[in-house]
Amino acid sequence: MRVEVRHHCSDFDSYRAARVKSLFNAEKGCDWEKVAELPIEGKEWQIGLIVGPSGSGKTSIGSKIFNVPIYDLYSGWDSNKPIIDCIAPDGDFNTVTGMLSAVGLGDVPAWLRPFNVLSNGEKFRAGLARLACERPEHAVVDEFTSVIDRQIAKVGAAAFSKTWRRGKGKIVLLSCHYDIIEWLQPDWVYDTAEARFYERDCLRQRPKLELQIYKVRGSVFPRLFKQHYYLDLPLPVAAEYFVGFIGNEPVCHLAVAPLFTAGAYRSTRLVVMPEWQGIGVGTKFLAAVCEYHLKGNGRCGKKLPVFFHTSHPQLCGALRHSKKWVQTGASLYGSNKARSASSMARSMQKRGITDRCSTGFGGHFRAVQAFKYVGEYDNQDIRK
Template sequence: MKIEIKHHCRDFDSYRSARVKSLFNAENGCDWEKTVELPIEGKKWQIGLIVGPSGSGKTSIGSRLFSGVGIYDLYSGWEKDKPIIDCITPDGDFNTVTGMLSAVGLGDVPAWLRPFHVLSNGEKFRAGLARLASERPDRAVVDEFTSVIDRQIAKVGAAAFAKTWRRGKGQIVLLSCHYDIIEWLQPDWVYDTAEARFYDRDCLRQRPQLELQIYKVRGTVFPRLFKQHYYLDLPMPVAAEYFVGFINKEPVCHLAVTPLFTAKAYRSTRLVVLPEWQGIGVGTKFLAAVCEYHLQGNGRCGKKLPVFFHTSHPQLCGALRHSKKWIQTGALLYGESRKHATISYGKHFRAIQAFKYIGDNDNQDIRE
């Protein structure tokens, strides 16, 4: 595929314009031309990346890649008087929308109930990706990919989006001025506008491996670091032990485990993954590791017992239901709204499902 770009604007003859031309020998400021060769025709691919510094032609190239396909704007078209959950494919399936929000890392449920314009930059970026993934066009081009968010959210968000996009069909080209997302995104091809160089996925380094270290902590850590991201208002669990997962010495996830010895088990609760780390599977791996720790007899009183976990999050329910490490023990239906599959617990009416961790006998390293 050959793309030729020719931009022309008025050739100004003001005093300052003339002086700039004389000082810097810049006679052609009104013309900008670029020719790009992208050998992508006839190849099977889903994700492409055009990367390079500002002003190097990324947007111009992207706008000419697909005939009749313009630049997709993640940030426009949102209604100010509706929460984002109502703005993403309004006629589509509810579970599909919530699944896309979680898949791109926006699993912070209270954020679903806010209008787009009040979200943080990181939340807006992920909401836009969720809408794009829900609409699933055959071809799309996204400009300024990850440009307005901090780099940690950008890298994890790129990995989460790539995983989500590859589950379906369609081709997408992302335009970005940041090179740090390449390893995380793992695109099928990359064109670097700074070097005028094209290379495919075989030339990329593997995605960085993340080491999750789990520590037992005091209960005071939860209200300081995680409570604002927990969507239920519940009392502190009785006789609980608290665990926090760290990546690169930064706290990223939290879980509390309390004895449930009358049922010959433990109960885990207050699973929280910080927003900037959602969407890449950290939460489910962390949950399984802590539950395995208790199953091996390392929990309170040293009992080798299974761990129960209750959740109403549809995507987390789906993940646990499809995992060999968990079995579903049922849907708990209590309270006045029993016929609607909801329970009243902690001043909330919500659908809830129960799971039991049965493990795979892997030893986990959790530090005191």
């Protein structure tokens, strides 16, 4: 495919315009031309990337590949509705939440906010989720990852690539940042700075991430992770706490408490930092910590399975399709809280505890699903 771009504007003859022409010999400032050779016709591909500095012709070239308007991730949002209502409003709920999680916007409270109050990173991922739900046959996205933190950009590019390749459609992304190339792993790249075209087999592999897991104090959760946890619950009794680091950055958290009356442990408070969501860090971290306990390294050295409860639809789907987990139950809502409190009060009286019991479990309307870890995880690097 040969893409020819010719732009022309008025040739101004003001004093300053004439002076600029005389000083810099810029007689043709009204004309701009660009020719790009893109050998993509007749080839099977899904993701293309046009990269280069500002003013090098990315938008002009991209807009001519499919002859479709540039897709704007940031326009068309209703400021009076949460984003969960704005994305595919007539579509399937699970599909929408699945796309939000798949592109890395798994922070559930963010789903309940209007687009205009989200952070730049959240807006970017929400736009990608909407695009993935709409799934046009051809799309061109300008300024891809240009306005967000570079760490979010790289992980977000990897998450979007993984999501887009699950379906059909061709997309061309335009960006001025080269650091996303190896994370995005596009089928082809055109560099406007060098007028150079190269395909996926010329790219370096996506960087490997090393997750180091440490046992930490319980005070780490409220200080670093609580704001990203969508439930407001007290810390579990007698729990041990684990944090996963990539480099020097804490990226995920999990607490594990003994449940010896059921011959098991119970894991809870799973949190993955927003900038690391969408590339599978959370599920691998959860499995590693559960394997650690299954091998007898947890409290009291007992070799017991680990239970995990969640209402997050995409996490439920991931665990349900994993050979390392078995689903043990599901409930559309919590049990009777008053009955739970009464049972706890009777147990306290039998043990001679006279304090009044003012709490109980249940009483919520979350569709909670229960899973038990039974698989084997190869990599253990948990440091006390």
